[in-house]
Each structure stands twice: as structure tokens, then as C-alpha cells.
Amino acid sequence: SIDKFNYNYKEKSVIVKSIEQNNIISNNYSKMYYNKKGFMTKSEFIYTGSNNKNSFFSELEYDKRGNLLQRIGYDSYGKIKSIREYKNTYDKKGNIVIREQYYNKKLVEKTTFKITYY
Numbered sequence: 001s002i003d004k005f006n007y008n009y010k011e012k013s014v015i016v017k018s019i020e021q022n023n024i025i026s027n028n029y030s031k032m033y034y035n036k037k038g039f040m041t042k043s044e045f046i047y048t049g050s051n052n053k054n055s056f057f058s059e060l061e062y063d064k065r066g067n068l069l070q071r072i073g074y075d076s077y078g079k080i081k082s083i084r085e086y087k088n089t090y091d092k093k094g095n096i097v098i099r100e101q102y103y104n105k106k107l108v109e110k111t112t113f114k115i116t117y118y
Contacts, residue, residue: 002018002019003016003017003018003019004016004017004018004019011033012033012034012035012036013031013032013033013034014031014032014034015029015030015031016029016030016031016032017029027047027048028045028046028047028048029046030043030044030045030046031043031044031046032044037066039060039062039066040060041059041060042057042058042059042060043057043058043060044056044057045057053076054076055075055076056073056074056075056076056081057073057074058071058072058073058074059071059072059074063088065094067086067088067096068086069085069086069088070083070084070085070086071083071084072084082103082104083102083103083104083105084101084102084103085101085102085105086099086100086101086102087099087100087102088100091115093117095113095115096113097112097113097115098110098111098112098113099111099113
């Protein structure tokens with residue numbers, strides 16, 4: 001398939017629609033919203049027709065350095081489906097040295113970065 005991107009600068013959003021091999025544009029699409037700094041603040045995955053119950057969206061939150069802190073997933077009715085949180089530990093220079101990812105309050109991933117300064 002081919003993806004078609006429609007940018008709306010006033011709304012600070014992008015709509016992505018897929019075109020299948022037989023040149024039929026899919027009625028299902030995704031839409032992303034961005035803040036002034038260019039970070040995605042919300043993403044929607046919209047299914048039309050009888051599949052609209054499968055639609056969902058996510059809201060994202062960042063720290064002052066621009067690192068992702070939280071991603072909350074909602075179903076088509078606005079009910080929370082999942083919460084993904086990120087805890088970052090920084091060194092004295094402000095670089096992330098440990099990044100922990102929690103899914104519904106349970107630790108699912110821990111990444112340790114080794115930084116060598118010259």
C-alpha cells in the first residue's frame with residue numbers, strides 16, 4: 001500500500017490515509033497532533049463504518065527536555081485502555097543514563113546507557 005499524508009499547519013495535525021494496490025483509498029486513517037515544539041501530543045487511529053468500535057487514540061506527555069514521560073491509550077468511547085509511563089534518570093550533564101518503561105504500573109523494560117565523555 002501507499003500512504004498519503006495531508007498536513008494541516010493551522011491545526012498542527014497530519015492525516016495519513018492508505019491507498020491499497022488496487023488504488024482504493026482506505027476509509028480507515030490515522031491523525032496525529034503536534035505542539036509548537038514539534039512533539040506529537042495526540043494520535044488517533046480511526047476506523048470507519050462497522051469497524052468504528054475499533055478506533056482508539058493516545059495522548060502523550062513530555063518532560064521539559066522533550067523526553068516522553070507518558071502515553072495513555074483510550075478506546076473509541078474515551079475509556080482508558082492502557083497507561084505507558086517512562087522514568088528517566090539523568091547524569092550531571094543532563095543525558096539519560098537509565099530509562100524505565102512501565103505498562104499499567106508494571107516495569108516492562110529497563111535500558112541502561114553507558115556514555116563515555118572525552
